[in-house]
Amino acid sequence: MQFQNIENNQSNEAENKINSLLQFAVNQKASDLHLAVGRHPTVRIDGSLIPLEQEIVLTPEVTVSIANFLMSERNKSEFKKDGHTDFSYSLENLARFRVNVFSQKGHTGIVMRVINSEIKRLEDLGISDIVYNFANFSQGLFLVTGPVGSGKSTTLAALIDYINHNQTQNIITIEDPIEYIYTPDKSIVNQREIGQDTFTFQSALRAALREDTNVILIGEMRDLETISTAITAAETGHLIFGTLHTNDSAQTVDRIIDMFPSHQQNQVRSQLSSILLGVMSQRLIPRIDGGRVPAAEIMIKNHAIENLIREGKTYQIDTVIETGQKEGMISLDKALAELVQSGVISEEQMMIYAKNREYAQMLSKGGVQESIQIDE
Numbered sequence: 001m002q003f004q005n006i007e008n009n010q011s012n013e014a015e016n017k018i019n020s021l022l023q024f025a026v027n028q029k030a031s032d033l034h035l036a037v038g039r040h041p042t043v044r045i046d047g048s049l050i051p052l053e054q055e056i057v058l059t060p061e062v063t064v065s066i067a068n069f070l071m072s073e074r075n076k077s078e079f080k081k082d083g084h085t086d087f088s089y090s091l092e093n094l095a096r097f098r099v100n101v102f103s104q105k106g107h108t109g110i111v112m113r114v115i116n117s118e119i120k121r122l123e124d125l126g127i128s129d130i131v132y133n134f135a136n137f138s139q140g141l142f143l144v145t146g147p148v149g150s151g152k153s154t155t156l157a158a159l160i161d162y163i164n165h166n167q168t169q170n171i172i173t174i175e176d177p178i179e180y181i182y183t184p185d186k187s188i189v190n191q192r193e194i195g196q197d198t199f200t201f202q203s204a205l206r207a208a209l210r211e212d213t214n215v216i217l218i219g220e221m222r223d224l225e226t227i228s229t230a231i232t233a234a235e236t237g238h239l240i241f242g243t244l245h246t247n248d249s250a251q252t253v254d255r256i257i258d259m260f261p262s263h264q265q266n267q268v269r270s271q272l273s274s275i276l277l278g279v280m281s282q283r284l285i286p287r288i289d290g291g292r293v294p295a296a297e298i299m300i301k302n303h304a305i306e307n308l309i310r311e312g313k314t315y316q317i318d319t320v321i322e323t324g325q326k327e328g329m330i331s332l333d334k335a336l337a338e339l340v341q342s343g344v345i346s347e348e349q350m351m352i353y354a355k356n357r358e359y360a361q362m363l364s365k366g367g368v369q370e371s372i373q374i375d376e
């Protein structure tokens with residue numbers, strides 16, 4: 001009984017500590033909370049890591065007790081086996097959090113990503129509403145790409161919620177872990193979490209094809225089997241949304257094709273040229289007035305891009321994007337330049353994220369005549 005009381009006290013202390021830190025993180029509009037042994041708890045705000053020096057330096061015992069409080073028995077088993085585990089954590093009336101517990105140098109580390117409960121519209125996020133067009137197809141594949149922490153999940157949540165409120169569809173999301181929670185409206189929305197509701201993205205995706213599904217969200221297309229099944233699903237009458245950790249549209253196409261054995265790549269090029277609807281590659285850029293704003297390259301498949309994919313000439317996709325403004329396409333450099341022109345981000349930030357710095361700088365100073373002439 002005495003040992004049980006000690007464990008209960010440790011659990012209560014861990015709960016109070018982590019909930020207090022999460023409350024602070026949400027109030028400060030932080031995107032992440034980092035807990036590492038030998039450091040103060042640290043939050044990421046507008047892309048910068050800020051140690052909370054008013055908090056004590058974390059000891060191994062504190063991080064272990066917090067991790068044990070957060071993890072389910074399944075997560076504890078996975079952590080012991082693999083050295084890391086992913087899951088979600090909810091703090092009532094505050095927010096949800098995506099959690100990763102991992103081992104480093106023999107100690108336990110924790111990173112918690114803040115997931116706002118409110119699902120925002122694209123226009124509220126600062127993303128072109130032309131992206132809504134991808135939600136109006138009956139089948140095909142639309143990908144949102146970018147580095148970790150670039151807002152991919154938030155963009156896709158806006159699209160799924162748009163369909164939910166405006167169309168009568170059967171939607172299945174496959175996530176690791178579940179982030180945004182949808183309240184079914186005109187659509188049916190079923191959300192499946194890896195490790196809790198299903199074992200793998202691939203098995204859940206195959207099952208979804210037998211569940212009278214119209215729209216499928218794949219939280220991450222991380223392996224050959226998932227990508228192959230997603231392509232098949234898009235070919236057989238499903239609208240597929242997914243994410244990849246790639247930097248632009250051309251690299252996204254190449255990454256998908258390169259996942260397959262060489263003898264299958266010509267066939268995959270042909271399939272992808274038919275089913276790919278578009279690619280949006282985004283970054284989150286610090287604003288001058290605080291906060292962050294997305295800058296996104298948007299590729300919308302047209303006949304030119306379809307032919308480039310089929311013929312293996314993906315290196316020419318950037319040129320088609322530059323000359324496709326009338327169709328709603330925009331390059332990352334153009335998107336960044338427009339944010340500079342409108343006074344939202346600084347030129348210094350633009351130069352950090354630009355693909356072609358000289359070209360982005362020219363665009364930001366109004367040198368757009370060249371691209372207009374090409375388009376004409």
